[in-house]
Amino acid sequence: MKEDTLLDESLQKLYSPSDFRKIGHQLIDVLADHLDQVQSQEERPVIKYQDPEEELVYWKADMSSNTDMMDFYQKILDRSIHVHHPRYMGHQVAVPSIISSLSGLVTDLLSNGTGVYEMGMASNALERIVTDFVAQKIGYGSEAAGFLTSGGTLANLTALLAARKAKAPSSVWEEGHNEKLAVLVSEEAHYCIDRAARILGFGAEGIIKIPSNKSYKIDTSLLEEYLENAKNKGLNVIALVGCASSTSTGSYDDLETLASFATNNNLWFHIDGAHGGGVVFSEKYKYLTKGIDKADSVVIDFHKMLLTPALNTALIFKNSEASYKTFEQKAQYLWDSQQSREWYNSGKRTFECTKLMMSLKVYSIIRMYGEDIFEKNMDRLYDLGKVFAKLIKEREGFELLINPEANIVNFRYTDIPSEVINTFNSKIRETLLLSGKFYIVQTMIGEERYLRTSIMNPLTDKEDFIALLDEIQKIAHTLI
Ligand SMILES: Cc1ncc(COP(=O)(O)O)c(C=O)c1O
Incomplete structure (x- = not known):
């Protein structure tokens, strides 16, 4: 048995400093553009929802497509949910600060x-x-x-x-x-x-x-x-x-x-x-x-x-x-x-x-x-919860579950017969998801279906809440 071993060129490439520099620079540019777009362009979707089976088919086909890595990363960005979007108000995942991601x-x-x-x-x-x-x-x-x-x-x-x-x-x-x-x-x-x-x-x-x-x-x-x-x-x-x-x-x-x-x-x-x-x-x-x-x-x-x-x-x-x-x-x-x-x-x-x-x-x-950055973020998100709750209370056809202590706000659309209220609110949430304009989730409180938002992004603003309520109202009128 031969005991010598040769280092395959591709194994050496795995650790190439010059490749790292080149790809890294390109990737940072792609990510910075992405951040800029999701933060500043409201019409850009928070999520482009795909059926899971179609998503799988898509990625299986990708294996045999071209090898350009920036093309791959761009596809990942396009096919992922964007927590940096101010209209992301869904599950409780932090919007990572850029320095934290770079430390990653x-x-x-x-x-x-x-x-x-x-x-x-x-x-x-x-x-x-x-x-x-x-x-x-x-x-x-x-x-x-x-x-x-x-x-x-x-x-x-x-x-x-x-x-x-x-x-x-x-x-x-x-x-x-x-x-x-x-x-x-x-x-x-x-x-x-x-x-x-x-x-x-x-x-x-x-x-x-x-x-x-x-x-x-x-x-x-x-x-x-x-x-x-x-x-x-x-x-x-x-x-x-x-x-x-x-x-x-x-x-x-x-x-x-x-x-x-x-x-x-x-x-x-x-x-x-x-x-x-x-x-x-x-x-x-x-x-x-x-x-x-x-x-x-x-x-x-x-x-x-x-x-x-x-x-x-x-x-x-x-x-x-x-x-x-x-x-x-x-x-x-x-x-x-x-x-x-x-x-x-x-x-x-x-x-x-x-x-x-x-x-x-x-x-x-x-x-x-500085140390107080966590305090600023907590205060902003919890304050925003109160701003949103107030807007819901003031709006006809909406019901706020409780005054929020935190940044989690539950509410529902009520201007419909009570026997369909649960399915109707689920339908609203589904329509929102498919539109990609906002990302919110839903929860059951006892037997009742509520729309659930967690305000995670300090860049979310009062205007985003107003736009969300307007959109829900529009969807409700279309569904009726
Ligand atoms: C109160 C509470 N505890 C625990 C968890 C689970 O934490 P993790 O998702 O970090 O495992 C969650 C997640 O939403 C939570 O809200």
């Missing part, structure tokens, strides 16, 4: 795995700075610490794993469950909490959903009763989860009351602030999370309200010790001892082994625009 280019080139210190010296140090900054904004003391992880779903799961470690019998990590464990949460919580509890082996019975009040906040007067019922059924309730805010309506649970209840009943208190936890940066809106500093753990997504590309989530613990205990496992090839508390080996505390260099995308925003 750096991190994707360096690809430092970050889980161990040597595989991400800068990114681990920056992660410490960024998470300490968040901990301080939450109002935690010097015992607090956290890390960045890949999304709110994973962060909530990790927090509940830490809760289990802290509150369930200590053998659970080695031997599995010997008793039924459970968690208390609002019925309005994001589905990932339900999913996390099931992944943890709690089963359907172990996710106890407490009804919400008319503001879609957990009804705290029911806590005692639900906890007692659970105990009577033989469940060991280990945690209470608060929403800051909920996904459907952007409602903030009464965190102060939840915190006292958790303390009095020896429960781990976790706050899912994936969406609205960012108000800790805002002097104007931080009252919404009063009591957050009493939580054992808090999740805040940077990729929702805090200007980074997805995914980028902070999970912060009131007591850093708990974060080290979550995964007590040996990994000899990574580090000598799981017991030593090394903040710089972030993989000791995260679900991920190889981890994205998320910290750069946060740090670069703070470095370039």
Whole structure:
């Protein structure tokens, strides 16, 4: 057998600095033009919706088409939704700041795995700075610490794993469950909490959903009763989860009351602030999370309200010790001892082994625009929510679900017989989607269909809301 090997020319090309420079310059130009167009040309669609099967056929054909990469990137742009468009008001995805996206280019080139210190010296140090900054904004003391992880779903799961470690019998990590464990949460919580509890082996019975009040906040007067019922059924309730805010309506649970209840009943208190936890940066809106500093753990997504590309989530613990205990496992090839508390080996505390260099995308925003940029963004988006709600209330034929606390505004068109109101509003949303002029979503509140907007783009303005309501009215008249 021949043991020599020749480097194929195309393998060398994969890493050509001159190709990188040439293609990179071209690509930045394409992206800058794209940004300019989606931000300034209202007639440019937010989305050119395609049927999924047709989309697949299109891309299968692309494989055999020409190899020009700018042509390929342009097609990707044309066939993707544009969160930078001021008329994007759909799901909760941040409109990434340009510096954060450019940092993404750096991190994707360096690809430092970050889980161990040597595989991400800068990114681990920056992660410490960024998470300490968040901990301080939450109002935690010097015992607090956290890390960045890949999304709110994973962060909530990790927090509940830490809760289990802290509150369930200590053998659970080695031997599995010997008793039924459970968690208390609002019925309005994001589905990932339900999913996390099931992944943890709690089963359907172990996710106890407490009804919400008319503001879609957990009804705290029911806590005692639900906890007692659970105990009577033989469940060991280990945690209470608060929403800051909920996904459907952007409602903030009464965190102060939840915190006292958790303390009095020896429960781990976790706050899912994936969406609205960012108000800790805002002097104007931080009252919404009063009591957050009493939580054992808090999740805040940077990729929702805090200007980074997805995914980028902070999970912060009131007591850093708990974060080290979550995964007590040996990994000899990574580090000598799981017991030593090394903040710089972030993989000791995260679900991920190889981890994205998320910290750069946060740090670069703070470095370039200053600490108060998150506050400005939160204030702008929450203020816009109120502006839009007022316009809806003033408009005949429309109904606002509730005065929004956050930037999530639910409403519906009502100038039609009540028996068709749900299907009619769905049809409105579908027509809007196909037109591409705006991107909004829909939700069910009880049995009722509502149009749902999350105002994510600080460049969205009052004129865009007026245009949206005009367009809905026009569609409604056509449909009738
Ligand atoms: C309140 C809340 N928690 C968790 C999540 C899930 O976060 P991610 O999409 O980052 O996994 C969401 C997503 O919308 C959310 O709104």
